[in-house]
Amino acid sequence: MTRDLARVLNPTSIAVIGGGAWCASIIEAAQRIGYQGRIFPVHPSGKEIAGIKAIEKLEDWDGPIDAAFIGVNRFATLEVVSSLRELGAGGAVCFASGFTEALAEDASGADLQAQLVAAAGGMPILGPNCYGFVNALDRAAIWPDQHGMQPVERGVAILTQSSNIAINLTMQRRGLPIAYMVTCGNMAQTSQAAIARQLLDDDRVTAIGLHIEGFGNLREWEALAAKAHDRGVPLVALKVGASEQAQAAAVSHTASLAGSDAGAQALLDRLGIARLHGLPAFLETLKLLHANGLLTSNKIASISCSGGEASLIADLSTARDLVFPPLSESQKQELKAALGPMVALANPLDYHTYIWRDTQAMTRAWKGMTGEGIGMTFSIVDYPHTDYTDWTCATQAALAVRAETGAPFAVVATLPELMPEHVADELMAGGVVPIMGLEEALAAAEAASHTKAPVLEPVCLPGTAEPDQVLTEAEAKEALASHGLPIPRNMVVSALDAAQACSELTPPFAVKGIGLAHKSEHGAVRLGVQASNLDEASRAVGTDTVLVEEMADGAVVELLIGVTRDPAHGFVMTVGAGGVLTEVLRDTVSLLVPSTQNQVKQALNRLKCAPLLHGYRGKPAADLDAIVAAVNAVQAYVLANADTLAEVEINPLICTAEGAVAVDALIRKASS
Template identity: 55%
Template sequence: MTMRSLERLLRPASIAVIGGGTWCENVVRECRKAGFVGALWPVHPNRPEIGGCPAWSALDDLPSAPDAVFVGVNRHATVDVVGALNRLGAGGAVCFASGFREASRELGDGADLQETLVRAAGDMPLLGPNCYGFLNALDGAALWPDQHGLTPVSRGVAIVSQSSNIALNLTMQARGLPLAYVLTVGNQAQTGLSAIAGALLDDDRVTAIGLHIEGLDDLSAFEAFAREARCRGKPVVALKVGRSEAARTAAISHTAALAGSAAGSDALFERLGIARVNSLPALLETLKLLHVSGPLAGADIVSMSCSGGEASLIADTAHGRRVAFPPLDAGQKEALAGALGPKVALANPLDYHTYIWGDVPAMSRCFSAMMQGPANLGIVILDIPRMDRCDPGAWLKVIDAVECARTTSGKPMAILSTLPEAMPETVAADLMSRGIVPLCGLDTAITAIEAAALLSKPVSSAHIRSPGPVDAPRLRSEQEAKAILGEHGLKIPASHAAASPQEAARMAQELGFPVVLKGTGLAHKSEAGAVALNLNSAFEVTAAALALPAPAFLVEEMVTGTLAELLIGIVPDPAHGYVLTLAAGGVLTELLQDSCSLILPVDATDIRRALAGLKIGRVLAGYRGSAPCDLEAIVAAVLAVQDIVLTAPVAEIEINPLLCGADFAVAADALLIMGEY
């Protein structure tokens, strides 16, 4: 069924409010307070007015089908009202009532009632149930049953949240961020986060979109939204919480431990060009930066302050992060010396001292000189004194100098307070009106810069492959798994199965020494003590076999000349796609925690970039004079593993270790869970 457009619901010319409780009265009051100029129609069979607005006795009495409706009645009555609205041709409805699928454990009919609600809605857009609804501060529409902190704006960011309470809290921010929309999705019974966020792209007044996500509604729909947002130049930043079912249940391999929900969602967002943050303050700070300046071309910054302590603080905060302070060039130093005199040490971050404090022309020359270099963003650290107790006049002159430097350089500039309390909301709003980013808190500012720089990176045009069901999956033996790997082009050691120690010795002689002996039927052979390496005679093989905790064996050629060990693993994550994990391999994989995750499909360039980002990447490239590994062989191995997953019913696959040498990449061990092949 094709759903009607969300245009009428989100940008209504008429609003109906169904019900007579406090919640409904608040919707009427908030719409009036926000300056809604359209028709406002409370509906109640017995009350003459609601919230000071004349009430209509029935839906059928309304002058026309309303564009947006807040349904504030009990859960059973909600179903009947939604059905009537659908027949009437309403633009859409917000279902406030709870007691649907979210309460299935407590209420036995919750899931069934939600399905009935969706059928009643038909093709009419439905938000919720179990949600607060939305606020549109651009047009004064407040289908919202509680207080909120929004004020009318002409342009701003939009926030879509799966939690009504978090959305409510975000409306109370005092950081100067103009909020154009705040929307909640509740149970997403019919209309999910992806469709709602996608509808916001049609409003040119929306500058950026923030998402609070507990779980994605539909992977393909979310991908479509993300690609459309990027096409339209609307940056998206997400705060993802929770752990997926895949992360909770997958436990058989190292890959599952490394590629949990956070790794999968991080990889998905990076794949789609969405910035991820991990806190509400970081979400707000990133949205501020994106609202004023948009994505940054990079994460090179210059920092200026009149305190050596502040210069040290930002340098320490940024240490180990994905930002850089480019050194000053000769031209910058000459210009700075002219503005600051001979007593100031010239560096980035810069402590410009107090010699020019209060001198707007001199500060302007100083800040402009710093912006002459390659920096993508200029930061001036400034904590405004308490305006109720102090005179901030001299501090406000710094803002004038920053504005001059921003105009002169044509580059984005921010004023950063080390404490959120030292950036009054009135000052933040003034900065935004001048095109200056007001940032609060050193750590969250660095996070915002990292996020804004990430959004300028190119993204893959290949569509994400959603995992499908795997019927009757079973763990394949190592020998069977390696045979399948070999069919797809992966290099594997020569090997023979053996049912007894004596047979293992004979097989070893046929292969030639040295050999490796493994006990079969175990997922983690090393942990179980079921691997014997570098055996050089039939006697050693027999003795080792007798000592291994296994009834059967696999005898393999011993691969020599190994320079590094890697792990390649793929697990299907229904929420995020197939998650590919590349990591330092061997028995210390989980201890080293040197890994990265990508979403399939990947190409050779993606793989090379990911390997270079690992700590072990320096070993692969040749560390301290050692020979480099055969990178092309490693890339071919990863692509071979991907090929298996994309062409066969694989539930999980792991190569650990992939033995990497100067001219080879060989799968020494393999774990494969798959259906019939």
């Protein structure tokens, strides 16, 4: 953690500048977490606020100022930030709004934000439009509202761009120890990724959750992912919102297929950051990671005393990449000894209620569902809110299993309200994960078992030049062929004398009109044309010049390779099922440029049409190496033209048992 930001997040002295109500709220929030440092309000009246006499101006303070909360209007904020910097303050939380987040209503917001950054100089600031933070490890807070956090010895850090979501998350009662809650606001100077990266220096932080609206500086996110992996601290994200992909002028199929969120998902995948899609799953995943860390496999086991629950968790898992492995012989023997002959042994297991209240027998049976290769064992237990004393045996059995085996173990309530808070705390203290909700349990297990090391090679950052030209198909193919993409032999000729001009080409031919983006939609494509009717077909296309090329045959499958410029995430590369039904099938996977050969192969194998690539029902397999080489050729073109390129697409790439050839190509870019 950098020296100055460490000062801000663990201050021994806090200045609170603003109206009496704000000052009082800040003081009360700090006292609620047990802050023992010095805190002083600054108010021109010098009045007493929350039992503390205010000083009239900052210069009257005779000691250091580690951190400050600035609760004045946006114009006055600039003056206060400048004064704090001159006084050598550690940093500040800028609460005021009306900066870049208000551009739709006030065009001056961006200029004011730039002035704020200039006024801060090298002094770190959080915000503007920011609520600040609560540090439950060191019992410090700069927070102008209620919060529900309690002091902890270790726990997770949560960073969010939404102050209201932050408030709500502090109020969670799920047994999750939150070490830091940090709001980031507009991130005028100090970004979410930079804050998270510096929190990694605190070895009391077990996992970091990131509520992300936009990424900003991609190099900072790459540095965060690399450092988190080195420190062994998992990152999880709740990514919301849609990036601007500049699709308004897009002419390829790729732009509509990739969608506004494809770049964000591809970036998170590349960084090794697990993504969740709701706050409950986000919190339960952080809880699992805090208690167990990453899971060693996606193989799970489930125990319940009801067949209904066993069926429910099995059904819910079908939408996720999780596996219920069959019981081994040793597991069956252990379970049979504990449960007797009346229980059908399977995973998920319905153990009925024959051994209920017999903690020793329950422990033995539940132990039987753990074992080598099992990433997580779930015991489904719902504690009634009327009288749960008869369920104490389940709590004790779970704790005993964890203590005796050390295996990852969770107690799951099907409904959040059926996991009492004190039971959750007791389970967590014994290393058992108390999870609230079956779907949340599965989401957490999937996230914790699929997190991978980040890709260390930086993403290619796109240029900003406005695209003003679309290359003809022939021009696009020639440009891509110069980087190694196989294309058919072809010629661009007059539609009036095509046969004579193309005498050196071998029929059958594909004849295509020149200057049309989607030629098939204009009836400007003729396939299987013989030399004898080439002139007739060329004239029928309807353009003055035509592209005549030798037909590619022997297709095993047709694929699409497309790349679109995404200002928020880099160049998004989409591979998927190609041909005229591309947008109907919507069978695609997105990566970022550059991606390795192995990453490209993994993406191809994730496609629904992947069985065709490997040979389906006796059909030959496609030349996978040739397909990967074609993808790499497209990437090479993108890297060489990153400053000007907007989009490139190959559709289709004809994939055969002997190779791969691009029979259609499109490039949109800025003039060189």
